[in-house]
Amino acid sequence: MHPNPTFRQTDRDTALALVRARSFGTLVLSTEGAPLLAHVPFLLSESGTEADLHLVRSNPIARACAAPQPVTLAVSGPDGYISPDWYGIEDQVPTWNYVAVHLTGQLHPCPLAELEPLLAAQSAAYEGRLPGKSPWTMDKMSAETKARFLRMILPFRLEIGEVQSTFKLGQNKPEEVRLAAADRVTEGFGSELQALARDMREPPASQ
Numbered sequence: 001m002h003p004n005p006t007f008r009q010t011d012r013d014t015a016l017a018l019v020r021a022r023s024f025g026t027l028v029l030s031t032e033g034a035p036l037l038a039h040v041p042f043l044l045s046e047s048g049t050e051a052d053l054h055l056v057r058s059n060p061i062a063r064a065c066a067a068p069q070p071v072t073l074a075v076s077g078p079d080g081y082i083s084p085d086w087y088g089i090e091d092q093v094p095t096w097n098y099v100a101v102h103l104t105g106q107l108h109p110c111p112l113a114e115l116e117p118l119l120a121a122q123s124a125a126y127e128g129r130l131p132g133k134s135p136w137t138m139d140k141m142s143a144e145t146k147a148r149f150l151r152m153i154l155p156f157r158l159e160i161g162e163v164q165s166t167f168k169l170g171q172n173k174p175e176e177v178r179l180a181a182a183d184r185v186t187e188g189f190g191s192e193l194q195a196l197a198r199d200m201r202e203p204p205a206s207q
Contacts, residue, residue: 007168014204015101015165016048018077023126025075027053029061029107036060042073042158043122051103051158052110052118062154065107073103073158078199080190086181087173097168097185097196104162110155118155169196169203178203 019025023043029036038061042053051073055062061071077099084092110118120138127135138146170178182200186193 004168004172006172007166008164010165010167010204012048012163014167015163016044018099018165019048019051019075019101019103020044022075022077025073025103027061027107028072028074029064029069031064036064040073041122041126043118043125048163049160051160052121052155053158054115054118054122054153054155056153061107062156065109065156068106068108071105071107071158075101075103076191077101078190078192078196080185080193080196081188082170082181082185083188086184087177088180089177095168096190097170097200099165099167099169099196099199101163101165103158103160104164105158105160108157108159110157112155115150115153115155119150167199167204169200171203 024039024041027038027040038055038059040053040055042051044051057063079096079098082095082097084094116138123136123138127133127137141149170181173181178200182197185197185200190196
């Protein structure tokens with residue numbers, strides 16, 4: 001993440017609100033070779049101190065975590081390219097604005113008895129966000145399909161020890177310059193540019 005302290009040290013609750021809203025991230029485990037990565041949905045606890053997730057048994061991270069292991073779960077928010085022409089002032093350079101949160105801690109394998117309740121809690125949380133439909137539940141699966149599905153995956157819990165965040169939204173620019181770029185950012189490219197423009201107009205306060 002960007003080292004400039006202007007963009008770091010966002011309020012923990014603000015960072016965790018993004019994490020909870022996303023519920024999807026990249027799990028990273030260091031190894032002697034290249035780091036192992038897995039893209040995973042997760043469920044953040046109410047306290048923000050734990051995240052529950054599951055991995056396919058064949059996933060290298062699952063195989064490496066027979067015992068607790070230090071990991072980082074990286075969660076990305078909106079991002080986009082910023083043209084220096086959008087600032088309306090001279091002597092600027094291109095950059096990329098983005099939002100990201102890193103959760104670092106210990107990944108623990110959980111007892112198999114916790115797998116089905118974990119999956120039920122995840123699906124209930126995700127289905128609850130969908131308007132106009134009855135929530136999907138595992139009761140809609142046949143016993144055979146459910147048993148086969150449960151044999152393929154393992155439950156894990158991330159005990160979160162540190163929350164690091166970067167909200168790089170042009171806070172190092174004068175307000176009128178930042179707002180000018182926010183008005184133009186949707187003309188460019190990136191991810192969720194409307195949300196990025198909103199965040200640039202009202203960046204979160206630092207701690």
